[in-house]
Amino acid sequence: MPERIVIVGNGVAGIEAALTVRAREPSWDITIVSEESDHFFSRTALMWVATGQLSHRCIEPYERDLYDRMSFRRVRARAVGLDLDARELRLAGELPPLPYDRLLLACGSRPRPGPWPGSTLDGVGHFVTHQDLQWLEEELHGGPGLRGGPPRPDAHLGASTDDSPYRFRRSLRQQRGGPPQRPAVIGGGLIGIEAVEVMHAAGLHPRFFIREEWFWTVALDAWESRWIAERMGEQGVEVLVDHDVLSLDGDAHVTAVSTDHGTFETDLVVVAIGVVPNTGWLRGSGLALDERGGGVLVDERLRAQPIDAGDSEDPTDLGVFAAGDCAAVRWFDGSVRPEQLWYTARDQGRVAGRGLLGDTARYGRGPWYNSAKLFDIEYTTAGLVNMNVAGEANWRFEEQGPVRSTSRVVVADGRVVGFNFLGRRWDHSVLLRWIDERRDLRWVLDHLNEAGFDTELVPPLRIPAEAKGAPLQGPTPSGVPGPIPPPVG
Amino acid sequence: MDLQGQNGLLSTFREPWRNRGLVAVGTSGLLVAFYSLLYFRDPLGVAGTALDPEAWARAVGLRSRWLLYGLLYSVAMIGGAAYYLRRHGNSRYHRVRVAVNVTVQLALAFTLPLVMPYFFTSDPGQFWKYEYYFSYFWPLDWYKLHPGTLQNIPVVLAVYSIVGALVLVPLLAYFFGKRWYCSWVCGCGGLANTFGDPWRHLTTASTASWRFEKRSIHTVLFVAVASTFLLVLDHLVGDRHPTFHAAVAGQWWSLKSLYGYVVGAILSGVVGTGLYPLLGPRVWCRNFCPMAALLGLVQKLGRFRIRVKPDMCISCGNCTTYCEMGIDVRSYAQSNQSFTRASCVGCGMCAHVCPRGVLKLENAPRLQSDKARQHLPVVDL
Numbered sequence: 001m002p003e004r005i006v007i008v009g010n011g012v013a014g015i016e017a018a019l020t021v022r023a024r025e026p027s028w029d030i031t032i033v034s035e036e037s038d039h040f041f042s043r044t045a046l047m048w049v050a051t052g053q054l055s056h057r058c059i060e061p062y063e064r065d066l067y068d069r070m071s072f073r074r075v076r077a078r079a080v081g082l083d084l085d086a087r088e089l090r091l092a093g094e095l096p097p098l099p100y101d102r103l104l105l106a107c108g109s110r111p112r113p114g115p116w117p118g119s120t121l122d123g124v125g126h127f128v129t130h131q132d133l134q135w136l137e138e139e140l141h142g143g144p145g146l147r148g149g150p151p152r153p154d155a156h157l158g159a160s161t162d163d164s165p166y167r168f169r170r171s172l173r174q175q176r177g178g179p180p181q182r183p184a185v186i187g188g189g190l191i192g193i194e195a196v197e198v199m200h201a202a203g204l205h206p207r208f209f210i211r212e213e214w215f216w217t218v219a220l221d222a223w224e225s226r227w228i229a230e231r232m233g234e235q236g237v238e239v240l241v242d243h244d245v246l247s248l249d250g251d252a253h254v255t256a257v258s259t260d261h262g263t264f265e266t267d268l269v270v271v272a273i274g275v276v277p278n279t280g281w282l283r284g285s286g287l288a289l290d291e292r293g294g295g296v297l298v299d300e301r302l303r304a305q306p307i308d309a310g311d312s313e314d315p316t317d318l319g320v321f322a323a324g325d326c327a328a329v330r331w332f333d334g335s336v337r338p339e340q341l342w343y344t345a346r347d348q349g350r351v352a353g354r355g356l357l358g359d360t361a362r363y364g365r366g367p368w369y370n371s372a373k374l375f376d377i378e379y380t381t382a383g384l385v386n387m388n389v390a391g392e393a394n395w396r397f398e399e400q401g402p403v404r405s406t407s408r409v410v411v412a413d414g415r416v417v418g419f420n421f422l423g424r425r426w427d428h429s430v431l432l433r434w435i436d437e438r439r440d441l442r443w444v445l446d447h448l449n450e451a452g453f454d455t456e457l458v459p460p461l462r463i464p465a466e467a468k469g470a471p472l473q474g475p476t477p478s479g480v481p482g483p484i485p486p487p488v489g
Numbered sequence: 490m491d492l493q494g495q496n497g498l499l500s501t502f503r504e505p506w507r508n509r510g511l512v513a514v515g516t517s518g519l520l521v522a523f524y525s526l527l528y529f530r531d532p533l534g535v536a537g538t539a540l541d542p543e544a545w546a547r548a549v550g551l552r553s554r555w556l557l558y559g560l561l562y563s564v565a566m567i568g569g570a571a572y573y574l575r576r577h578g579n580s581r582y583h584r585v586r587v588a589v590n591v592t593v594q595l596a597l598a599f600t601l602p603l604v605m606p607y608f609f610t611s612d613p614g615q616f617w618k619y620e621y622y623f624s625y626f627w628p629l630d631w632y633k634l635h636p637g638t639l640q641n642i643p644v645v646l647a648v649y650s651i652v653g654a655l656v657l658v659p660l661l662a663y664f665f666g667k668r669w670y671c672s673w674v675c676g677c678g679g680l681a682n683t684f685g686d687p688w689r690h691l692t693t694a695s696t697a698s699w700r701f702e703k704r705s706i707h708t709v710l711f712v713a714v715a716s717t718f719l720l721v722l723d724h725l726v727g728d729r730h731p732t733f734h735a736a737v738a739g740q741w742w743s744l745k746s747l748y749g750y751v752v753g754a755i756l757s758g759v760v761g762t763g764l765y766p767l768l769g770p771r772v773w774c775r776n777f778c779p780m781a782a783l784l785g786l787v788q789k790l791g792r793f794r795i796r797v798k799p800d801m802c803i804s805c806g807n808c809t810t811y812c813e814m815g816i817d818v819r820s821y822a823q824s825n826q827s828f829t830r831a832s833c834v835g836c837g838m839c840a841h842v843c844p845r846g847v848l849k850l851e852n853a854p855r856l857q858s859d860k861a862r863q864h865l866p867v868v869d870l
């Protein structure tokens with residue numbers, strides 16, 4: 001008898017799992033439930049649709065006939081509850097519950113709501129969901145780009161709930177008679193700077209409120225961040241660091257942001273202070289959720305746990321898995337929290353797919369790496385950076401000239417444990433190998449260009465001998481509370 | 490200046506003239522009309538009227554409409570290059586490449602053919618023998634290896650035609666990929682990458698279009714090679730076989746002129762360039778150019794490839810969208826697969842626009858490890 005697989009989530013975790021199952025089981029019944037959109041799209045690429053660099057269609061990684069070709073059934077509705085004993089997923093609206101043999105929760109994140117008074121005023125929104133994108137496109141440009149918006153944008157509204165992150169926000173464009181004049185972004189992280197860039201591309205000059213002393217403290221140090229802030233300043237962005245927001249003011253719609261350093265007029269606010277697991281609808285279902293963050297607690301095979309299983313080695317098999325942003329997994333430092341990254345969501349989806357097939361694959365989180373682009377400045381990181389490694393010291397180098405770049409190498413115990421780069425491209429897989437091989441700083445600096453990944457004709461990075469021998473500097477700020485031990489070989 | 494940033498792309502899908510708006514349709518109409526007049530001057534019967542491109546050429550003091558075309562071509566390329574540099578000039582690869590493109594066009598595809606005849610003859614009837622385009626090779630310039638052509642031009646040029654087409658072009662393609670020609674030297678590629686650049690995102694990346702491309706381009710290659718062979722045969726035995734001669738070269742409907750009309754005029758000119766604003770700038774290069782087909786085959790065996798940095802792709806689609814050849818670059822990038830596609834002209838745009846620095850063009854021996862790099866953090870118990 002074919003198994004009935006139900007997957008909540010049409011994001012990267014959900015679709016990768018579905019494809020993994022389909023690759024081996026042509027006849028299983030696979031249903032994908034998604035409230036947000038008909039098609040899988042790259043959440044990571046929302047900003048380029050908002051600017052107009054990409055169309056809605058461009059950010060769909062597969063052709064639209066994927067669901068037919070793979071015989072994935074789709075349900076465009078909000079899941080509102082789970083009956084673990086009956087093995088049924090409850091849906092909003094008039095829809096009958098969906099029975100399953102195995103279930104995957106890949107329901108991602110929702111934006112962290114602003115904790116301040118006024119956070120629900122009209123004109124205040126986020127930049128995480130497809131509906132957020134459509135709202136921002138409406139506010140900034142009066143609608144989607146020239147090659148059209150998503151198909152059936154409203155299809156989920158009949159089977160949704162008021163607290164859903166996939167509801168539309170009311171646009172103030174009509175009322176204002178045009179785009180916002182003084183938009184604001186709150187939150188100095190990656191989504192924040194992307195929202196800033198979207199506004200800048202629309203010809204606006206946003207204010208960027210950052211609570212910390214510099215932009216993106218979790219990833220950059222003050223020295224690196226200075227360059228990014230400078231670049232934002234050149235582009236007409238008003239970067240306000242060390243500004244703690246106290247309230248968002250206005251009667252019906254937002255008119256000002258009040259901070260500990262004064263009040264600033266505004267007519268549009270994007271709150272980008274992080275995301276939280278999109279798991280509110282699972283409360284009360286009997287699934288164990290991480291108390292602090294709300295992620296679905298999973299074992300190393302990404303199986304969700306019942307609340308009453310305690311610390312038992314072998315929990316009852318609920319037939320429920322969780323993957324991607326909504327799953328709280330164990331990190332290298334021992335903490336349990338969601339990873340909130342594209343490649344980990346993809347990898348977890350594949351592992352969960354194996355679980356749905358009945359395999360005993362387990363998720364082995366590798367070392368940390370990532371890259372990004374901050375305005376036009378490339379960023380690459382690998383290993384333990386800003387992580388409070390016991391006894392860490394930092395080597396820094398700034399390149400000026402036709403290429404501007406910064407390099408930072410974190411050393412602990414005489415060995416290189418991390419890299420942070422701006423302005424050039426690097427192959428993190430090589431950097432991670434060096435960390436694994438426990439190379440020392442001198443060796444790494446002598447070989448650094450072997451990890452270079454710049455486009456052709458870009459001159460390689462040259463580090464003068466005296467810079468290689470420059471004294472190391474102390475530890476950098478950290479989001480990790482206690483010092484973590486340096487990795488052992 | 491930062492060498493890898495990106496600028497000017499941000500508004501692509503908000504500019505009507507770049508997305509099949511009225512201006513795009515109008516521009517396309519004008520281009521189609523221009524190419525029709527240029528290539529079908531005689532069948533259209535415009536000779537002697539105000540629409541006669543020969544008359545326009547004389548009016549600006551040029552020998553023929555082809556030189557006028559060369560002039561307009563150069564102007565379009567210079568204008569397009571300025572636009573291109575404004576958009577992508579922060580990349581050194583693009584700065585150098587487009588500079589080479591424009592230089593080749595101005596020197597080898599306009600000035601030399603214009604002035605060379607004056608050095609060798611004073612008889613206007615002989616000019617064509619010295620109006621030699623050094624940057625075009627057989628089979629793109631299909632006439633270059635015709636016995637009739639080879640016989641009549643100076644020996645040095647004939648040798649250049651033969652060695653260029655049969656040795657130089659494929660050899661360089663083996664080491665550097667077809668890009669050395671298609672996006673550094675070739676005039677068609679040069680125009681596509683300058684004047685055509687505003688519309689590069691219009692090239693479709695659908696599977697259906699890939700299927701069409703593979704069929705159509707290899708068909709044209711076959712026809713180009715086979716017809717060249719028949720023309721050589723005709724040259725050897727044609728006068729003894731009048732029917733064969735008529736079929737191959739003698740009449741307006743024979744193979745030779747049909748090839749000229751269908752491939753040279755319609756596919757490369759009217760459709761290939763005329764439809765830039767509607768279908769993207771590489772319709773000809775991708776679907777019909779016999780030279781691209783040939784170089785693509787060499788490229789598959791050669792050293793050029795696009796290297797993919799593992800596990801860093803966020804599937805955003807910038808690479809696929811801005812690929813002018815309709816290659817779904819993202820499908821390779823997101824599966825950690827370094828690759829060489831026959832159609833890739835190595836323009837370098839995917840690597841440039843990738844916001845995560847995942848892609849790198851390189852000329853390097855194949856790596857065994859390419860496939861093995863598909864890492865998955867799955868451990869089987």
Ligand SMILES: Cc1cc2nc3c(=O)[nH]c(=O)nc-3n(C[C@H](O)[C@H](O)[C@H](O)COP(=O)(O)OP(=O)(O)OC[C@H]3O[C@@H](n4cnc5c(N)ncnc54)[C@H](O)[C@@H]3O)c2cc1C
Pocket residue numbers: 008009010011012013014033034035036037043044045046047077078079080106107108109127128129190191194278281323324325326339340341342343345372803
């Ligand atoms: C603006 C932005 C930029 C980002 N940039 C990067 C980046 O550069 N690099 C990086 O690594 N990561 C980035 N991320 C994070 C990355 O996008 C996520 O980690 C990843 O998309 C998570 O995928 P997922 O499949 O777990 O969930 P999601 O993509 O969030 O998918 C959730 C799915 O669940 C469905 N769903 C949720 N709840 C319900 C319900 N109750 N009923 C029915 N359906 C439901 C939704 O419809 C949706 O299909 C970015 C995120 C944002 C918002």
Ligand code: SF4
Pocket residue numbers: 801802803804805806807808809818819822823842843844845846847848
């Ligand atoms: S542009 Fe880069 S990140 Fe985006 S899909 Fe292509 S390879 Fe991946």
